[in-house]
Amino acid sequence: MGLSTAVCFAAKFHTAAIDIDSARVVQLNSGRVPIHEKGLKPLLEKGLKSRRLSFSSEPSAVEGSDALFIAVGTPSNQDGSIDLAQVRAASVDIGGVIKRAPNKPLVMVRSTVIPGTAREVVKPLLEQSSGKTCGTGFGLCSNPEFLREGTAIQDTMLPQRIVLGPFDDGSLHAASALYRRFYGKKTPPTVVTTPEGAELVKYGSNSLLASRVSFINLIARVCELFPGTDVGDVALGIGLDPRIGRQFLQAGPGFGGSCFPKDIRAFSAYLEGLAIDSSILKSVLRINDFQPEHVVALAEAKAGPLGGKKVAVLGLAFKAETGDVRESRSIPVVKMLLEKGASVHTYDPAASLPKGSGLDSAVRSPSVSECLRGADLAIVMTAWRQFKALRPRDFQALMRTPVLLDARRVYDPKVFSRTLQYFAVGRGEDEKR
Ligand code: UGA
Numbered sequence: 001m002g003l004s005t006a007v008c009f010a011a012k013f014h015t016a017a018i019d020i021d022s023a024r025v026v027q028l029n030s031g032r033v034p035i036h037e038k039g040l041k042p043l044l045e046k047g048l049k050s051r052r053l054s055f056s057s058e059p060s061a062v063e064g065s066d067a068l069f070i071a072v073g074t075p076s077n078q079d080g081s082i083d084l085a086q087v088r089a090a091s092v093d094i095g096g097v098i099k100r101a102p103n104k105p106l107v108m109v110r111s112t113v114i115p116g117t118a119r120e121v122v123k124p125l126l127e128q129s130s131g132k133t134c135g136t137g138f139g140l141c142s143n144p145e146f147l148r149e150g151t152a153i154q155d156t157m158l159p160q161r162i163v164l165g166p167f168d169d170g171s172l173h174a175a176s177a178l179y180r181r182f183y184g185k186k187t188p189p190t191v192v193t194t195p196e197g198a199e200l201v202k203y204g205s206n207s208l209l210a211s212r213v214s215f216i217n218l219i220a221r222v223c224e225l226f227p228g229t230d231v232g233d234v235a236l237g238i239g240l241d242p243r244i245g246r247q248f249l250q251a252g253p254g255f256g257g258s259c260f261p262k263d264i265r266a267f268s269a270y271l272e273g274l275a276i277d278s279s280i281l282k283s284v285l286r287i288n289d290f291q292p293e294h295v296v297a298l299a300e301a302k303a304g305p306l307g308g309k310k311v312a313v314l315g316l317a318f319k320a321e322t323g324d325v326r327e328s329r330s331i332p333v334v335k336m337l338l339e340k341g342a343s344v345h346t347y348d349p350a351a352s353l354p355k356g357s358g359l360d361s362a363v364r365s366p367s368v369s370e371c372l373r374g375a376d377l378a379i380v381m382t383a384w385r386q387f388k389a390l391r392p393r394d395f396q397a398l399m400r401t402p403v404l405l406d407a408r409r410v411y412d413p414k415v416f417s418r419t420l421q422y423f424a425v426g427r428g429e430d431e432k433r
Pocket residue numbers: 001112145146147148149150206209213247248249250251252253254255256257258259260318319
């Protein structure tokens with residue numbers, strides 16, 4: 001998020017980006033991108049070439065800035081609650097930078113933080129370390145972002161909304177002016193609320209989106225009980241109600257990534273701390289946690305005992321168009337397959353399994369064909385275009401026994417079940433079988 005924000009801002013503004021990882025800073029300054037993200041590299045190169053963009057591990061590199069964005073990570077503590085250590089460290093660093101500022105810089109909290117963080121954590125730390133007062137010495141505004149991995153650049157360049165939770169009128173004015181200058185006529189609708197309101201918009205959005213995914217996965221389980229019933233049809237029937245809408249009703253192996261699981265956990269822990277019933281979020285997580293187990297149970301039900309069989313897992317990334325495996329559902333699926341004694345071969349065009357995660361015995365195949373060759377079962381875990389382009393004959397030609405479990409529901413069952421033993425999450429097995 002920080003990197004996408006920086007390269008996009010550099011299209012118009014002089015932008016200095018700070019990271020404590022000095023190796024990454026060197027990498028970025030030489031134009032190398034550390035992640036798989038569409039459109040990032042050309043913007044990075046353009047920014048560096050124009051000299052409007054630079055990276056440093058020294059906070060002093062952002063001295064003199066008109067606006068400073070906190071875009072650090074907010075991981076989970078052991079108990080699921082939010083770990084604000086990076087937010088605290090960044091606030092102290094920024095305070096040190098704005099101490100000497102002759103202007104009145106604006107600090108924007110873009111990291112996902114629980115309600116009250118900007119007021120109770122960021123503001124006092126900025127005030128302490130700068131010796132200045134919020135509102136007179138510097139501006140402060142909660143400003144959550146909504147970009148998705150894989151479309152981060154597009155989402156930053158053309159966001160659907162801007163949410164601002166300023167601490168005072170001056171901060172609102174400065175934040176609105178900054179975005180108007182950047183987006184011009186394309187400035188999206190702006191929601192202005194309190195800092196806590198802005199922080200809540202982010203948790204509300206991610207919780208609701210994740211709930212939709214768990215909800216449709218629940219419906220998918222029921223569909224599987226009835227021959228020929230497909231959750232895609234059911235989701236269409238539900239989603240055509242304009243009050244509901246069609247997006248985020250794709251059944252599959254559950255949600256992963258660096259945001260939904262951690263944010264739902266953090267929000268749930270936060271609500272518990274307030275003695276507010278968070279069982280709705282707990283159910284969302286429970287359903288999600290069960291999905292990988294369900295995928296493996298389906299695999300076993302369709303392909304028989306997996307011990308000694310070659311299983312091809314297509315896709316490791318938590319979703320297509322990213323190399324990110326954080327909380328990817330493929331990880332528990334691979335783990336369970338290995339535990340069942342399967343010989344697991346994986347292929348992903350951009351991602352690999354984290355080292356030392358107990359998954360080292362899974363073989364990383366150099367290509368889809370190698371992954372599928374001689375396999376007894378193939379499981380599609382990520383909806384990469386490359387996988388979508390595969391035809392039934394590709395599976396038939398390469399696999400020993402062409403049993404295909406489509407956990408992402410990328411194929412047309414009518415076409416694929418003609419010649420393959422094709423099964424999908426959320427689809428009741430056709431009666432002819
Ligand atoms: C999510 C939100 O969509 C962004 O708006 C937000 O800014 C971001 O988190 C964040 O908090 O930073 P992201 O994690 O990149 O973005 O990915 P999504 O596209 O939301 O997908 C999350 C997971 O849900 C993926 O594993 C995806 O495969 C799964 N999913 C999504 C489904 O299983 N079904 C769906 O219908 C949609």
